[in-house]
Amino acid sequence: MAPDDRRASLIAATVPLLHECGLDVSTRQIARAAGVAEGTIFGVFPDKGSLVVAALMHALDPRPTVDAIAAIDPGAGLRDRLARAATLINERFSANAHLMAGARRLLFASDAHPDAAARMAEGRERLHSALAALIEPDAALLRRPPGTVARLLLLFCGANSFGPFGDPARFDGDEMVSLLLDGLLVTHRTDRRGDDRC
Template identity: 65%
Template sequence: MAPEERRAALIAATIPLLHEHGVDVSTRQIAQAAGVAEGTIFGVFETKTSLVVCSVVKALDPEPTLEALGAIDLAAPLRERLAAAADLVHERFAKNAQLMTAARKLVIAAQDQDTVKRMTAGREALHAAIVSVIEPDAGQLRRPPGAVATLLLMFCGANTYGPFGDPTNFSGAETVSLLLDGLLTRGAQ
């Protein structure tokens, strides 16, 4: 197997282990999952940390979410578009909650500026994709689409990571209702 293929195979084997065990996964577990000798890992990666960082970055690749956001029908009503976007973001955050927390620690510890740039670019692309979903109805909003996108991401993040979050019962539609309607019942002062 060529080095790049071996590298990709090790990353692919590591991602499910990261979801299961977090960043404390052992090189023995990774080698076993990849079907290689443990020393093979270090023929492709300098350290276990470098393999874990590459695997976390790959697992957090925003492209599938960006594609799904791009497929939202911009002719649909704003509330419907935003609910679909919120559901996609909730799903992404919930699926990767453990990895996102680990990624912050790993990237800071590794002081790898290239990885920081890639992760920042991914966050910016996610924000921009949500802005695109909102922009057709910008004139109906008191805040610019970028600010609304930030609030949507904040609510989804707090619902996933915050101590009071409830991702199973707090849907995209509920998030959008909070954003667009606030907390007062209709007609309440």
């Protein structure tokens, strides 16, 4: 097997183990899952940490979510587009919550992996930009710029998945968008300045 193929195979075998065992996964577990001898790992990666970081970067790559946001029907109303995007982001954050926490601990607690930390930051920016682009066609309906609205929705989604209060009740995409666009005050639908596009 070519080194690039072996590298990809080891990363693919490591990702499910990170979900199951966290950062404490052993090279023996990885080798068994990949169907290779443990020494094979060190022919491709200099150490276990490098493999774990590569697997984290693969698992946390925002491309599938960014692509799914870009595929949302631009003809749908703002409220519907945002609810679909919030659902996608919630799914991503919830599925990877413990991996994101582990990545932050591993990548930002020291300067040991600056390239990976930069990739994480770039991935967050790609997600933010995709969301801002989804909002942009209806910028005139909003009191804040699309980038700010996108950041607020990401904050809502982040708190929904990583919030410190341990509340088992999670908001779905529709409810989060309602909170973002309508706030918490009870109003009649006609009070929303006659906005039928939202």
